[in-house]
Amino acid sequence: MRKWIVAGNWKMNNTIDESVALARTVKEGTAGLKNGEVVVAPPFTALQSVREILTGSTVAIAAQNMYFEDKGAYTGEVSPLMLKDAGCTYVIIGHSERRKYFVESEETVNLKVKKALATGLKPIVCVGETDGERNKGITEAVVNRQVRGALDGIDKLDDVVIAYEPVWAIGTGLVATPPQAEDVHDFIRRLLVEIYGCAAADVRILYGGSVTKDNITELIAMEDIDGALVGGASLKADGFLGIISKMP
Numbered sequence: 001m002r003k004w005i006v007a008g009n010w011k012m013n014n015t016i017d018e019s020v021a022l023a024r025t026v027k028e029g030t031a032g033l034k035n036g037e038v039v040v041a042p043p044f045t046a047l048q049s050v051r052e053i054l055t056g057s058t059v060a061i062a063a064q065n066m067y068f069e070d071k072g073a074y075t076g077e078v079s080p081l082m083l084k085d086a087g088c089t090y091v092i093i094g095h096s097e098r099r100k101y102f103v104e105s106e107e108t109v110n111l112k113v114k115k116a117l118a119t120g121l122k123p124i125v126c127v128g129e130t131d132g133e134r135n136k137g138i139t140e141a142v143v144n145r146q147v148r149g150a151l152d153g154i155d156k157l158d159d160v161v162i163a164y165e166p167v168w169a170i171g172t173g174l175v176a177t178p179p180q181a182e183d184v185h186d187f188i189r190r191l192l193v194e195i196y197g198c199a200a201a202d203v204r205i206l207y208g209g210s211v212t213k214d215n216i217t218e219l220i221a222m223e224d225i226d227g228a229l230v231g232g233a234s235l236k237a238d239g240f241l242g243i244i245s246k247m248p
């Protein structure tokens with residue numbers, strides 16, 4: 001039985017004070033929750049303050065990105081050791097915004113996933129096609145390439161979470177229909193089974209892209225959708241807690 005995850009990706013939003021206030025409300029609203037996992041991904045500047053708020057709660061912390069070296073002359077980068085030090089359990093890797101604006105390649109994503117696992121951080125690996133790719137009918141080819149690329153050389157999936165985030169659904173209000181999303185989740189599951197065997201049955205595959213409290217119920221009802229990676233709706237406590245309240 002896979003335990004669901006609802007993760008809030010705050011992206012480049014929230015000052016430290018705003019982050020602390022949001023984290024506090026999420027903590028209060030999820031007290032005693034046992035049936036799933038709640039994760040928040042604040043900006044780097046707020047990680048430590050959010051950690052102080054969330055200590056003793058069931059809410060885990062994710063970073064939104066990391067570099068693939070422990071330390072050194074990499075101006076502006078943040079290392080996995082620093083993320084662990086700041087209280088992160090998870091790290092989002094290969095988000096489509098990183099791939100697009102910061103030109104992250106399959107190879108970079110793979111190096112980051114490997115380094116995260118070696119450091120004891122659980123990667124939430126993002127994959128997903130653009131609208132152009134979907135219209136050309138190459139969604140599965142794109143997702144296949146991204147999943148294989150990200151996981152190249154990784155022999156165990158115990159700590160890996162996959163997030164399917166169709167690029168056309170991110171921040172657009174155009175959520176994938178539950179069958180559209182399930183088709184790709186099922187494809188990813190079968191791909192993982194092909195590579196890793198039955199252990200892949202336990203991997204959580206989250207859906208991301210315009211998730212709200214009004215559409216999560218139908219999405220989470222799908223066989224291979226194990227939770228959500230939420231952007232916009234995670235920035236307001238009622239939107240985020242509303243999604244969590246709909247989880248089974």
Ligand code: 13P
Pocket residue numbers: 009095165169170171172173208209210211229230231232233
């Ligand atoms: P939205 O929920 O704002 O569409 O963002 C999804 C996302 O990119 C989460 O990582």
